[in-house]
Amino acid sequence: MxxxxxxxxxxxxxxxxxxxxxxxxxxxxxxxxxxxxxxxxxxxxxxxxxxxxxxxxxxxxxxxxxxxxxxxxxxxxxxxxxxxxxxxxxxxxxxATVAVTVRLGVPEDFVNARTSELLGRFNRRHPQVKLEVTSGLSRDLAAAYDHGELDLVLVKQRRNSRQGVACWPEPMRWVDSARTPCIGLDPVPLVTFPPRGLYRDELIAAVEGMGRRWRISFTSSSLSGIQGAVADGMGISLLPARAMTREHRALTARQGLPPIDSIEIAMLHRSNAEPLVLELASQFMRLLQRERR
Structure with a gap:
């Protein structure tokens, strides 16, 4: 030994x-x-x-x-x-169950109670799934999707600009401050997203079509920033109907502003997407269809 x-x-x-x-x-x-x-x-x-x-x-x-x-x-x-x-x-x-990550991208105005409820139900059904949710401007979400960084995205776009798995019209509203309206000012102050941001061109074209002078008074890449600036009387803007708050007043044809029906919501996912991605996509489809009714 x-x-x-x-x-x-x-x-x-x-x-x-x-x-x-x-x-x-x-x-x-x-x-x-x-x-x-x-x-x-x-x-x-x-x-x-x-x-x-x-x-x-x-x-x-x-x-x-x-x-x-x-x-x-x-x-x-x-x-x-x-x-x-x-x-x-x-x-x-x-x-042990192998953890699966689903990467979702949604515009800022989709980060709300309905979306949270939907994601909560999905997570309870699939506790092994890790959800990574990114919110932001649609152009950034689309770019991240194209680079393979997201599995499923909802984006705002001009109608028929990109083919999606499904598309829905997005109701738009002209908005002004409920407390200190700006529509009567000359030039008309505009609250917008940055250049190339969605709604910006429609906003400027509509005001010019009225024969009104205008100026950019506030620019932000944040939806909450745009909402707050309008509410505080910094200018008028064009926003999805879902993004209006009690501090906003809707402007209509009575103020000379035309209806905007050129914006849609598009859903994007790959043809070979995982079953869990397809299931989550199906749930968002049902949510958007209910909201359209």
Whole structure:
């Protein structure tokens, strides 16, 4: 038997440790072999291999029973922990479900109670799914989708500018401040999204069509920023009907503003999308169809 200073660096195999624990618990090679569905000679071989690795005798073999040595007692305490951890690992992995991530992009005005309720129901049905939701300008969401960064997106666009899985007309409203209206000012102050932002061209074209002078008074890439600026009397704007608040007043043809029916909501996902993406897309379709009624 080699000395403790020359302990073999081979890893302790769990199968050998299990044999050691069973022999110690049973006090017998014969009984341990029966419980492990093995033979006495095989169990004896495993104990000898374990002793060779440990560099110490681990069991005292008596005429009637078997007892662990001091080194055996030390090994048994750690062996039981290792076997227990192995069992925990096996159980955890047996019940584990591979996490799936669904990356969703929606315009800011879709971040509301209805959307949260929809996503909550989806998450309860699929607790293994991790939802990553991005909100922002439609042009940014479309670009992220084109770069493969999103799986499912809803975007605002001019009608028929891009083919989507499904499209819905988006009702638009001219909005002014309820407290300090600006429509009568000359030039008319306009609150807009940045250049190339949706609604901006429609807004400017409509005011020019009225023969009115105009100026850009406030620009923001944030929907909440646009909503707040209009409410505070910084100018008029063009927004989805869903984005109007109690602090806004709707402007109509009485003020000379034309109806805008050129905007739509488009849903985009890939033809080979995962079933969970398709299920979430179907739920958003039903939500938008209900809102259209």
């Amino acid at each position: 080699p000395s403790s200073g020359n302990i073999n660096r081979t890893l302790f195999e769990l199968d050998l440790l299990r044999a050691m624990v069973m022999v110690a618990d049973c006090g017998s090679f014969t009984t341990a072999a029966a419980r492990l569905h093995s033979t006495q000679s095989t169990i004896s071989q495993k104990i000898r291999r374990l002793e060779a690795i440990a560099g110490h005798p681990l069991l005292i073999r008596g005429n009637r029973d078997v007892h662990p040595t001091d080194a055996g007692q030390t090994l048994l305490g750690i062996a039981r922990q290792m076997l227990s951890l192995n069992d925990q690992m096996r159980e955890a992995l047996a019940g």
